[in-house]
Amino acid sequence: MAVAGRIRVKAAKIKVFLIAVLALLGSSLVAFGAKVSAFRGDVSQSVTEDGRRVVAVSVAGREAVLSEMRLMMAALHGVLDGLARSDMKQVGASASSAGLGAAVDMDPAVRASLPPEFVRLGMSTHVGFDSLAAASSGGGDREEILGRAARLSANCVACHATYKLEVQ
Numbered sequence: 001m002a003v004a005g006r007i008r009v010k011a012a013k014i015k016v017f018l019i020a021v022l023a024l025l026g027s028s029l030v031a032f033g034a035k036v037s038a039f040r041g042d043v044s045q046s047v048t049e050d051g052r053r054v055v056a057v058s059v060a061g062r063e064a065v066l067s068e069m070r071l072m073m074a075a076l077h078g079v080l081d082g083l084a085r086s087d088m089k090q091v092g093a094s095a096s097s098a099g100l101g102a103a104v105d106m107d108p109a110v111r112a113s114l115p116p117e118f119v120r121l122g123m124s125t126h127v128g129f130d131s132l133a134a135a136s137s138g139g140g141d142r143e144e145i146l147g148r149a150a151r152l153s154a155n156c157v158a159c160h161a162t163y164k165l166e167v168q
């Protein structure tokens with residue numbers, strides 16, 4: 001009986017050990033797979049170590065996207081600064097500087113290389129800036145416009161949490 005019990009305990013320990021080895025192997029394979037697919041530039045499958053999706057871009061593409069980003073950052077700052085001082089003229093001017101008009105400057109070849117979902121989210125952000133500009137010039141309530149700016153900034157957060165540029 002005692003011997004059988006010891007064997008059972010031993011068998012259970014071996015089982016736990018095997019499961020641990022398999023789990024370790026599985027997770028390294030997943031990490032390896034992510035690296036390989038990133039290497040191949042497979043946009044929909046590649047994932048960075050922090051879980052974001054890789055957007056493969058050329059050097060020029062990266063510059064185009066990042067300069068659009070800096071423009072949006074400056075616009076958002078202008079909007080918030082204007083709202084803080086109740087300067088609706090500034091709110092409107094800052095918001096429209098990052099509206100759809102700013103997006104048309106992007107090289108069509110660069111745009112075509114970006115994932116459609118990424119472009120859609122970017123465009124809806126530009127549209128959001130335009131409607132913020134319209135609301136502020138239409139004599140919109142300051143609190144209401146602040147709420148719109150906050151909702152618009154959720155687009156920035158969502159996209160940054162999802163994508164990462166990688167020059168390939």
Ligand code: HEC
Binds near residue numbers: 069073121122159163
């Ligand atoms: C469609 C996706 C998307 C949206 C929407 C978006 N961003 Fe970005 N942004 C990115 C990506 C991708 C990067 C590069 C991040 C990386 O590679 O780690 C970036 C980078 C930036 C940077 C760094 C620029 C630089 O020169 O390095 C700033 C600033 C920025 N975004 C501001 C904003 C602001 C403000 C908004 C909202 C008004 C916004 N972004 C909306 C995708 C987006």
